Amino acid sequence: MTDGVVSTEVLDDAIIIRPGAVLDNTNAHEMANAITTAQAGDFRNIIVDMAELTLISSAGVGSILGTVESVREGGGDIVLCQVPPNIKHVLDVLDLSEYLTIMGSMSDAVSSCRVAG
Amino acid sequence: MPVDMSRAPVVTVPANTTKDSISALTSEVESVLRSSTRQLRLDCSELQRTTSTHIRAIIIVWQHCCANNVTLSLESMSANLVRVLRVLDLHELLTRDKLAKPTDRTLQDDSPSTLDPITMTFKAASEAILPANQKFTQYLLDLGLKESTATELQVVFHEIVSNIVDHSEAASRSDIVFTAEPSRASLKMTFTDSGQPFDMTQIPDCDDLIALSRPGAIRGYGIAMIRRLTHAQDYHRDHDGNNTLTLHRNWKTKL
Numbered sequence: 001m002t003d004g005v006v007s008t009e010v011l012d013d014a015i016i017i018r019p020g021a022v023l024d025n026t027n028a029h030e031m032a033n034a035i036t037t038a039q040a041g042d043f044r045n046i047i048v049d050m051a052e053l054t055l056i057s058s059a060g061v062g063s064i065l066g067t068v069e070s071v072r073e074g075g076g077d078i079v080l081c082q083v084p085p086n087i088k089h090v091l092d093v094l095d096l097s098e099y100l101t102i103m104g105s106m107s108d109a110v111s112s113c114r115v116a117g
Numbered sequence: 118m119p120v121d122m123s124r125a126p127v128v129t130v131p132a133n134t135t136k137d138s139i140s141a142l143t144s145e146v147e148s149v150l151r152s153s154t155r156q157l158r159l160d161c162s163e164l165q166r167t168t169s170t171h172i173r174a175i176i177i178v179w180q181h182c183c184a185n186n187v188t189l190s191l192e193s194m195s196a197n198l199v200r201v202l203r204v205l206d207l208h209e210l211l212t213r214d215k216l217a218k219p220t221d222r223t224l225q226d227d228s229p230s231t232l233d234p235i236t237m238t239f240k241a242a243s244e245a246i247l248p249a250n251q252k253f254t255q256y257l258l259d260l261g262l263k264e265s266t267a268t269e270l271q272v273v274f275h276e277i278v279s280n281i282v283d284h285s286e287a288a289s290r291s292d293i294v295f296t297a298e299p300s301r302a303s304l305k306m307t308f309t310d311s312g313q314p315f316d317m318t319q320i321p322d323c324d325d326l327i328a329l330s331r332p333g334a335i336r337g338y339g340i341a342m343i344r345r346l347t348h349a350q351d352y353h354r355d356h357d358g359n360n361t362l363t364l365h366r367n368w369k370t371k372l
Contacts, residue, residue, distance in 0.1 A: 022247070025279055028335050055250070057275050058339035065330040065338065069196060073165060077193060086268040093269060093372055094345055098191065098212055099199055099327050 006030045008038070014113045015043040016106075021052050023060030031063035035071065035078065044076030045113035049106060051082035056090060064100065077101050081109035125156035125190065130174050132163035139174050146178050150185045157182055162193035167201045179211055196327045203325070228368035230261030234298045241278075241285040241293050241310055250275050253297070260299060269346045270304065270366060276339050277308050277362060285312035303348070303367045311359050316352040317343065345372060 005020045006027055015038045019031050038046045048064070068078045081103045083091070091097045103109040126149045134142065149157060159178055164171050175191070182189040191211060194202075202208035235256050239245045253274050257267035274295075281293055291311040298305045317340050323329060324344040329337060343350065349365040 024275065025283070025336075026243070032333075032335050055271065055275060057272065057279060058337075058342045059279075059335055061326065061342070062330075062335040062338050065326060066332060066334045069165075069330070070332050072162060072193065072195065077162070086264060089265040090268060090272055094326055094342065096326060099194060099196070101193060 006034050008034055011110065013043075014045065014047055014110050015041070016047045016049050018049045018051075019053060019060070022055045022057075023053060023063065024055065024057035025059040028057075028059035028063040031060070032067050035063070035067040039067075039071055039074060039076070044071075044074060045079060046071060046076065047079050047081055047106070047109045047113060049082055049109075050080055050084065050087060053084060053087050056087055061091075061094070061096070065096075068100065079103055079109045079112060081106055125158045126152070126154055127158045127160050127192075128178070129160040129162070130164055130171060130178075132165070134168075134170055134174050136170055136173075139170070139177060142174055143177055143181065146181050150181060150187060154187065156188045156190065158190045158192050160192055161195070161198055164198050165195045167195070167198045171198070172201065172205065172207070175211065176207070196330050199327045203328075227263060227266040228301060229299050229304075231259070232299045232301070233260070234296065237295045238292050239295075240290050241282050241312060242290050243282055245293075246275065246278050246282060249278060249293075249295070253295070256297065269372070270306075273306070273343055273346045273364065273366075276343055277364075280315070280339060281308065281310050281312055281360075284315060285310065302369070303365050306347075306364045306366070308362045308364075309359055311357075314354045314360055316354075317362070318350055318352050348372075 007018045007020070009016045009018070017031070017034045017038065019027065023031060035046055064078060064080075071078050079101045082105065083102055088097065088102070091100065091102070103112055128142070128145055128149060130142065131138070146157070159175065161175070179189055189211070199208060202211060237249060237252060239249045250271060254267060254271045257270055258264070278293060285291060294309040296307045320340050322344070324341045326338050326341050329341055343364070346366070347364040348367045348370055351363045353361045355361070
């Protein structure tokens with residue numbers, strides 16, 4: 001297990017944020033900053049690629065919960081994709097799966113952003 | 118298998134829905150239902166400020182879907198809308214189709230196949246968190262727990278240990294002593310440290326993360342998560358300044 005390093009990639013008109021293997025209090029602020037920076041850069045829809053994620057803490061969840069309303073009020077959304085089954089299970093138990101937008105693959109997420117964009 | 122809703126038609130509830138315009142929404146829904154779809158997605162993203170008319174519109178759409186045996190998925194709900202639906206006791210009803218799928222956790226028995234206890238002692242320091250977490254996760258898997266159950270407990274462990282480390286003083290890092298004692302009924306987890314006292318059981322009872330969410334608020338969800346992922350919590354501080362937090366996770370009770 002490695003520390004989570006938040007990285008950002010622009011793919012056409014979508015922006016993809018990757019939190020790394022761990023999303024907890026060590027990188028939650030970095031994650032939230034990446035989201036607000038993307039929003040400030042006129043990316044309405046923000047894709048969070050969770051493919052590498054093995055552990056999410058309350059601060060990790062908070063980095064998304066604390067930013068999603070603002071993104072939605074701006075007419076966009078935070079789209080989680082490639083969510084590993086165990087992370088999805090945690091989101092299910094926390095009753096967040098319906099509240100947050102979760103897509104299966106990266107291509108689904110990119111497509112949904114184009115449709116919504 | 119869960120229902121794949123990704124290709125289902127989408128109908129949006131407009132923010133400016135009025136009593137008079139509900140009929141237009143209903144007509145749109147009926148039109149979609151006539152296409153023989155088995156699923157319908159109701160986009161609620163415009164409902165940032167929820168009114169009684171919005172709720173009425175959602176219920177009417179839900180009624181039409183029920184009457185046509187169509188699975189309805191409420192999507193992009195704002196925190197405000199979720200809160201209102203929960204206060205009105207409608208949230209579970211309106212999202213019941215999803216909750217009733219075969220993955221329903223109420224039907225699961227999460228008990229382990231072996232009952233070996235473990236004690237771990239490690240520094241209350243940030244660099245010790247992930248190695249300890251890895252060791253605990255491997256222990257849970259060695260017990261024969263399902264991976265999903267192990268993940269839940271891994272999250273709890275990480276949450277508690279991170280919190281102890283956050284509240285310990287760098288100059289006097291104490292040890293954290295952790296024990297896990299599984300039985301046929303439950304897992305008892307005990308965390309002992311000598312840092313600052315913090316009694317989570319005294320924090321007002323709220324386990325709804327969406328209700329707690331606020332723009333810009335990254336922290337403040339930990340206790341709600343622990344309450345969601347365990348069945349009982351107890352805190353004690355002794356005369357020597359040692360904090361003991363005990364958590365119980367039952368194997369056969371719904372989280």
